[in-house]
Amino acid sequence: MTAPADPAHEAALPEFPMRRACPFSPPDEYGEMRENDPVSRAQLKVNGKPAWLVTRHEHYKKLLGDARVSANLKLPGYPLQVPVPEEMLQAVPLTFLSMDPPDHTVQRRMLAPEFGLRRMRALRERVQEIVDHQIDQLIAKGSEGPVDLVSNLALPVPSLVICELLGVPYEDHARFEEWAWAIMNHDISDEDRGVAHYELDKYVDGLVTAKESEPGDDMISRLIEFNRAEPAVEHSDIVSMARLMLVTGHETTANMIALGTLALLEHPDQLAAVREDPELMPRAVEELLRFFSISDAGTARVALEDIELGDVTIRAGEGILPLNNAANHDETVFPDANTLDLRRESRSHVAFGYGVHQCIGQNLARLELDVVYTTLFRRLPTLRLAAPVEELRFKDDAIVYGLYELPVAW
């Protein structure tokens, strides 16, 4: 089977993104596609263009491990998830998330040591202090009634941690959180998104320039230093690396903190299991990452050559969306995949992607999630939801799934 060229056929394609009918499950269409049409065509809501959806775990890994796909969002056919006018698209500097090897490899290698396991282990104590401090504040606020866990814990913790790692003043967090949100939101005007890109870039450029003359003990300063000793990239590349870290480093983990807390509160038997056996927490974190697969629509590629996948041929120049929420609910890999089972061995999940672009911050995210969930349920054993689940607002309109607010009491 090859791509249908008939426009009448294209018009009948299902639209993407598809919404979750239940906040705890992938969109219903995923299971059907995975079973009957695992590499299938859809039409992007954002611009009406077609793209391939990849839904099986095996195909997901095969495709993302294939050097014949590109992550370059400027290439024609790349399935953009947010509407970006062509002019703006060509003008925006690429981050290494959107580069292919060898350019990608150069920047990734400069950053990789910053996220190694040893660095993360050394960071644990500091993350614990940050989490304890935020929970102290949450407790103080909670004496007067329900508190929003998103704005008081889920967002500040990863934001404080990434600021400290990068050497970004946390006082500026409201501004860069807003820009980051505008960049990743479907329902925002082109103009506002353009302004957010511009402002964020200007802000990070200012920071990098300041650190070039007055370095500190932080990631950006080390990148500058490393590049001075062994020149590999330009000033503008360091700006784009820092910008990428700042954007990806807080919103994703924040969403997982809120969703994971909600899932534990809604599955008391599972919560009891981690309470009884705290050693279970690392495994529980993996399962929660698999279960929600929050960055489902965030991975996009374009074929550089014709690629056979399953029983279809993806033609050179066609856009592809490997869906990790579909792959992570593949029953052949995760039996009874729609059930949250914190004892499950779910390390083979692909919530952090796969291949050369696999999440560089995954060990940091795991560390933050482990410390937050463990500390929150230990310090507030009577934690409960302060609103019915049906009234919660889920981020169905963003590239990264999450919760706008999570009212809790204890």
Ligand code: HEM
């Ligand atoms: C629960 C939290 C997180 C999830 C679910 C997540 C998910 C992902 C996924 C799926 C990708 C692959 C994208 C692709 O293949 O196109 C990715 C890449 C990336 N992530 Fe994360 N991420 C998380 C946290 C973080 C954190 C804390 C950072 C901190 C800096 C980070 C930084 C990055 C960067 C820089 C990339 C691009 C890597 C590359 O292109 O080589 N992420 N992430």
